[in-house]
Amino acid sequence: MKLQLVKQAAGELPDFLKGLNPEQLKAAATTEGPLLIIAGAGSGKTRVVTFRIAYLLDKGIAPYNILALTFTNKAAHEMKERIATMVGDSTSSKVWAGTFHSIFARILRSEAEHLGYSPSFSIYDSDDSLSIVRAVMNTLGVSQQQVPPQGVRSRISSAKNQMIGWQRYAAEAGNILEKQTGQIYEEYEKRLRLNNAMDFDDLLINIINLFRNFPEILKKYQDRFRYIHVDEYQDTNRAQYMAIKMLAAGQHGNLCVVGDDAQSIYKWRGADIRNILDFQNDYPDAAVVRLEQNYRSTKTILSAADDVIGNNRKQLAKKLWTDNPQGAKISVLPARDDREEADMILKAVRSEMNENFLAPKDFAILYRTNAQSQALEDSLRRAAVPYTIVGGVSFYKRKEVKDTVAYLRLLVNPNDSESLLRVINEPPRGIGATSIQHIRTFADERNISLFEAFAHANEITTIQKRAAVAAQTFTQMVQRFIDIKDDIPPTELAVSFMEATGLLRMLKDENTEESLDRWNNVQRLLSNIAEMTAREENPSLEAFLQQIALVSDTDEADTTKNRVALMTMHAAKGLEFPVVFIAGMEQGLFPMGRAENNAEETEEERRLFYVGITRARQKLYLSHAERRFRFGELVFSQPSRFVGEIRQELLEVKAGTMSFQQRQAPPKQQVDFKAPRQPFFDEIPKDDFISQVPPKQPKLRVGIKVKHAQFGVGTVQGLSGEGSKAQAVVYFPTFGKKHLMLEYAKLQVMG
């Protein structure tokens, strides 16, 4: 009966939908009204959503009537690409597909004036917002020693995600800490406003404010977005939930959400799993489709995932199954320490490559924290196995890149005082903290922006003439570029502006390996602008800045290259690999220490493990170390309880130097912390070690070559003073003559 219905429907459906299974087909073809797709790991979720959109287009729905919201740029790109292969580039590119933040930023930019922002508002990332919190704390006289700024920032952010403004936050503040946070919150918000800037949270909140206060604008977007898709719905927070609800409340309101409650791993960032659990309450007439057939993994891997997630309580009913073969058992690799763990993984990679004809790109090594990548990298590098780190320290977080971005922001948004302060002494312009303080007071008194105050520095009696001249010279330089901003192409503008700032010159003149690296990074950013100019229809510096504010390195990871991928399990969501390693399966690390005694957090960690397991198609390895370096200290730990949640017959322990059984049975000899420690790694013989300690005072003479940490190699030209007053005059080819205090400057005598 049901099958017949499907068949009937299928008769009218375009051919390309025929490759779908009945559930997938239902999900793709139910285009009207609210729809909840509960999509288990590896059940073809992305495929279904892209087919659904292709189907809508095929039915004649205009591409700009379709909205698809994702969490990462990567997911959005992938979706667009897949749609493009089905309907062509020109149609696909008109579909509104992007991250919450980028789509909302785009809308906000065209509606900015309604909310009192200018369209060229700056977008602050979490580092920027942290430094504003710090600055605010300084002006309010709150000690950063007593109140960690990081904590303040996260309290503010989580308040914003729950749409609690500073007024309400302050009113409801119970303890001193909250009252203090409330004050900082207020000042923080005011400063962002003055700077014509939004943080990530504002991009969501301001959309809601816009829709709330301007019904006609809301209606415009409700009419535009007739078909709304939300990916990873389980990860939406309160604000995202509200925004979606408002958009879908219009006369069209065809809302399709896709998610898997078992893969909710962003609670810490404000994700509210209730949003998906309660979808059917919010939309009583919602259709529900469960995608339960897994096309990705072996039976073994799926059973393990099932064993693990079964220990969580709150779940939507679903049962994943697969037609795939049973597959190999899951290997457990017990190691003595993190280095041995890395070596065991390396060994396994090599033998898998040889035995199963796999290439580096078929492997992923996943871990809980980025810090774990170090040992793994070392191992792979030594063995010359090509690898790539996904995520990690972002290109856009490097100082010189942030400085360049700040310069460019200043160009499009001179009100952006944070950016001004960031770059004012980069290169040094002789405007010190005291002068800046006075200029700031001047700005506050006249209620003008810091930039304007800088421009009128000559009227400020409290600062030195030299500083005033420097301040004005700087603003005049920036102003010259602001004046021609719209008359010349963005790339040309950016390049000549950056030349004029002196930043490039400074880096070049420093002429060290690091500074040339930095110079290159600035150039790379500039060439990104050129790239965008070539790609976009009407390129602008504003658009470029908005775009880079919202991309992460995870999005840029080049998976096309044939390399072993290293990343956190969070970064791995949505990906799949034939062979997956999960490293660091230890109590205190995974689950994290703080989660161990907290049921909810343990459940979230468990979901993260579930995500990790289900990335694997054919083979899964779990490794753990008995001890590892954390915070520069050797830490001992037990194997993770999560490993024990997988039924024994699915596991196979690869004996390392010690067998798993030995450590699982209560060891006869508990590790005695007072006992002399086992030699760790290849211990350095004592004599060698001592000989490496440099003598307290290097024996310097005139004419000898020395090495300085910053200036490099130079020649000693003179010596003076004794004991703590001892000084040397050293000539460095690239830096010239330097007077150095021997007590501080650690000079190495060159052999």
Next chain:
DNA sequence: ATCCGTGAGCTTTTT
């Protein structure tokens, strides 16, 4: 203003 050493905090995870 700039350079250096010190000590605290950091490691969850990201748009």
Next chain:
DNA sequence: GCTCACGGAT
């Protein structure tokens, strides 16, 4: 083990 703010010294 690393990074960053801070303080002391020049």
